[in-house]
Amino acid sequence: MNTKHASLTSIGTAPWKFLLLAAALLFSYALPVHADDHVEAPAVTEVEEEAGPVDDYNELLEAQGEYAPAYDFFTTSMLWTVIAAALVFLMHLGFATLESGLCQRKNVVNVLFKNVFIISIGVVTYAFFGFNTHYPGEFNGWFSWGGMIGDLNADGGNTWGYGGLGLAMTGFGDFIFQAMFAATGATIVSGAVAERVKLGSFMIFAVLFVGVAYPIAGSWHWGGGVLADMGFKDFAGSTVVHAFGGFGALACVMVLGPRKGKYTENGIKPIPAHSFPLAAIGVFLLMFGWYGFNGGSVLSAEPGALGLVFTTTTLGACAGALGAITVSWFMLKKPDLSMALNGLLAGLVGITANADVISVSGALIIGLIAGGLVVVSIIFLDKSKIDDPVGAISVHGVCGVWGTIAVAIFGTGDFSMATQIKGTLLVSVFAFVFAYIVFSVLKAVMGVRVSEEEEERGLDISEHGQEAYTN
Template identity: 40%
Template sequence: MDTVFLLNSLWVMISAVLVILMIGGFILLETGSTRMKNAGHIAGKTILTFGISSIVFWAIGYGLIFGEGNSILGFSDFFYSGYEVEGLGLSGPVFFLFQLAFAGISLTIAFGGFAERAKLSVYLGFALLFSVFVYPFIAHWIWGGGWLAEQGKQDFAGSTVVHLTGAMAALAATILLKPRIGKFNKDGSPNNIEGHNQVFTALSVLLLWVGWFGFNAGSTLSADGAFFGFVALNTNLAAAAGTVAAMLISWIVVGKADVPMMLNGALAGLVAITASCAFVDTWAAVLIGFVAGILVFYSIRFFENRKIDDPIFALSVHGTAGVWGTLSTGFFATKELATVGRPGLFYGGGFEQLGVQALGVLVCGGFAFIVSFILLSILKVSMRGLRVTEEEEIIGLDLSEHGSYGYPELVKREVESAGTVNGASPHSINTAN
């Protein structure tokens, strides 16, 4: 076994671990961005659904994406047994784990649109269906040698495959679930339902930022030549630019340097550079991240003004930024770096690559939304609704779905305090947290 094979395998294994650890970042992000009464539920269902997606990917997903088939779907290599893949240049099981992690991240993004109001059973059902009928199709089209790959679609690490796919599934969920209780007034004006722990959200962004080096740089699938360092540099620059841009635009428009917006800007920069990190120069990475930071600010307002309740801002951070990131290679991919497809518009490639990128956005985004909407509609009928009852939502999903709180000692103190003051029952407190 040669040294390059071992180094490639080690590098991608480290990257796979970093991507899987991003699940922890998403737990803190979603928990910190929502209310205390749902914290334990959010943390637990994220781990459980990642377990479901892992089993489904092993049994079916990997074969649908990378198995031998046609330009639409693969039809072999189900129940992956750990065999090696000829010509891959690294360990087959390592590659499998790396790809499994991406599938899990896309599902986690989708579940941002379910937050604080979906039944646990719906999470479980959709985790299974999304992992079979949504993600594998799009991943095969672009990464598995499918029809978009044949067109030269550029998506190095998943602005379309992972992020836009998850965001469009989240959009379908937010439409069918409808807004949380108290999110909008009768006149349609929105109320700000604040997350319970801004430190959690800040820490989550840092963890995701670090994990993204595995996400993007790991997608080189090779340690040979150390090109992963260049990809990591572009990734970091875009995240930094997104952070600064979101802070500046919020400061200019609302007069305050909004912390959640700053954090969302960092994530938007990361999402945007994910498609183009290996195809563009460093100055373009900064510009791509900066534009993403501005876009996420206006996108959040756009969806909120249309009464779409997106608690984790998945539609803006992963959807809008994913679209921009996908299109950006059609502008900025250089002749030297465009190992897939053609150079971008600004590098003499004309509109051809931009057209391919736009086609990918429309087809993949539309497919993810329509199929997710259909699947969720089926679950709505078969499970007698997607949403918990009004009483259960007010009590919080920690208690109503699991029988315990994520912060039991804090809740007990509130119960005791409320009972001392006015004889309140446990079900009447904690609705504001």
């Protein structure tokens, strides 16, 4: 029997149940309702007031002074800042996965180990001296060595005292977000020198590149130095982070030389990636983390800016992939997955300098050009016998420069092309020279390259005595 019909039959056979239910409902609606019933009921409010939470909240509001009406915005912005920092941290998983996927299986442990070291040493050195070198306060515009961070809540832990409306976060929020950026430069280099670099030499280089060179270059722009005085525009670091890492990588690769057997008398010998699934996962993790990289650079949860930055970031990335697919298919006669993946990253790098000042059409054009550029650059470097297993120099260096210059072309503001070129040249040349000198000194003192036998066997066994795969 249908259950709906069964319930009706039950009521029909016992009408007294229906009448009792109706009477109860009528009685409940007939009870008087007083406006003050809802006020008197929650006596808990008085208990809470005596216990302190309300007083504590009122004290927090009073501490905001003229900013008190926007305290909830401050709290939301601080929450978004630490979420963005976590997303940027996730990018290091993306780098590790992408690099290990594009390398040979005999070098996967080595790639992963370097990525663990880079994020660890990057955050620690940033706490010891990087942060206060990056943001030195009063200095000559070029260099001021900083000490270790202290109590960054001292000037406004629960108030707007640290940065006001333009920097809606606490001191510790600012530190942890910027610390996640710091290690990125050496991570870019890690991919370019993969499969033949000595682990110890690279670790020493990473300490100096991340701990010393990056905070100095960053202080020129974000610390109020010479680039800031010039009016240089680089929203989230197409130059200060990506071109910095890309041209540092170029210097190291030139000192290190190509992988054994890559360039022969008969031409270029491809060294295939061992896992395209890992590489693809890495790229999508990087794109996901980029929402924190660019979105967090708004430095608050201001709705209009966040929506624009998320949109331009996404459009730039997707246009970059389409640009790379089109150009590589035309040049290589086949649709190349590695080029498509690098195109996605190229679009992201290209959009990073300008995501907050461009239109939808501008984002699409910038990304599309970046995608085409990365293909041409990778092929050109390969023909020039500059061996970059993951395309880091092209993705971060070349497209970082393009994205910074694009500010003057597509940005909705008064941006100088000469200033943009001058700024990106200053950072790129500094990164190249610093890396070239440090790597050359390491080469002379302790060597930077494993032996041919070790390279042939694989760095997993020769450097670590471990294998990523057991079969």
